[in-house]
Each structure stands twice: as structure tokens, then as C-alpha cells.
Amino acid sequence: MNPVFLESTIGTSYDSIGIDLGKDKINIRGVKMRTAVYPGSFDPVTLGHINIIKRSSKMVDKLIVGVLNNSNKSPLFSVEERVNMLKEVCKDIENVEIEAFEGLLVEFLKEKNSNIIIRGLRAISDFEYELQIAQTNSSLDPTIDTIFLVTDVEYSYLSSSIVKEVAQYGGNVDQLVPRYISGLLKEKYNYKEDKNE
Ligand code: PNS
DSSP states (O other): OOOEEEOOSSSOOGGGEEEEETTEEEETTSOBOOEEEEEEOOTTOOHHHHHHHHHHHTTSSEEEEEEEOOTTSOOSSOHHHHHHHHHHHTTTSTTEEEEEEOSOHHHHHHHTTOOEEEEEEOSHHHHHHHHHHHHHHHHHOTTOEEEEEEOOGGGTTOOHHHHHHHHHTTOOOTTTSOHHHHHHHHHHHHHHHHHHO
């Protein structure tokens, strides 16, 4: 007998109750469950990222936000901090899970039984890089598709790098990130200043 599953990290919806058929999961309405992965560095998560998370989570049964643990980069926030901050700011969004991953994104998707990658597009300048990533992933695993969501216009200039640039000089980032994240940025930069004294 196939096990019945009930999965919900945050809240419960009927679509998150169903039958596990091994590779596939069928929800209570008999429809194959669709899981998408929204990958990124999220160092830190911005209001632009949250905009993409909210909109894409409505299109799938489950959205996994994959936080890249990249040992070649030296992020401001550790991967644990980035995962925790995403958990906090996404706690009210149903069907969203936050997980760290390392290595190839396509392997992470395989592990999660997903073949949909979500990415945000802010401006034409993003396109070349995003096209390269999408085509690389598709050549590594042709069953994977990348869906691009155009970021709402008020966030089109916004990036984690811009947030860090402003925050490190004491600028106000309350319009760029959730309050919780601006508090953490203040702590992080104050802490660094103290350390250098
Ligand atoms: O937020 P970012 O830094 O633009 O996200 C980049 C990310 C995480 C999507 C990309 O670097 C990635 O998927 N890295 C994992 C390694 C990998 O799979 N590389 C092949 C595709 S470029």
C-alpha cells in the first residue's frame, strides 16, 4: 500500500494531503503535485525576492527556496543565518519550504523530485546571465525547465549587493528588505565595526 502523506511546514491546504506513489505524489484531488525550486544566494533576502516567492508559490503545490551554500564565495551571512532569515520572513506563506543546498542545482532538484526552477528577471541586464544558467541546467538535465517571473517594477533596481552597499555605510534599507532583515544588517555591521576597533 502506498503511504498517505500529509505535508505542511506552514499551514495546511488540501493539496498538501495525498498519496505518495514513489517518484510522484498525487494530491487529494488526484492531480500530480508540482514542486518548484527557487534557488539563490539570498545574502540577504530582499523585498524583490519575497515578491517572487509570494507570486510563484501560488503557481505550484510546493515551493522550495534553495539557499546556495557556496564555499568559494564569502557571504556576509552564513548559510544557516540565510536559511533562518528566510524561514522567518516566509513563515506566513503557505506551501513554502526553505532548504540549503550545495553542489549542482539540478542534483538538488532531482533530490526534491522537482523539474521546475523559478528565477526572477529584473531588467534586460539580467537576461544574459539568466539565459546562461537556464541553458546550462537544461543541458545537464533536459527534463528541467526554468520559469522566469518579471519582478514587480518597484523592485527592478533592487539586489542583495545594493542592500549591503547601503547598509554598510549606515544607510536606511527599510524600503529594500523586511524590518527583521534590516535589524540583522545593523547588528552585523555594528558587530564588524566593534571587532575592528
Ligand atoms: O542569487 P544568485 O547568486 O544569482 O543565484 C545563483 C544560483 C544559486 C542560481 C547559481 O549559482 C546556482 O545554481 N549554483 C549552483 C551550482 C550550479 O548548479 N551551477 C550550474 C548552473 S550555473
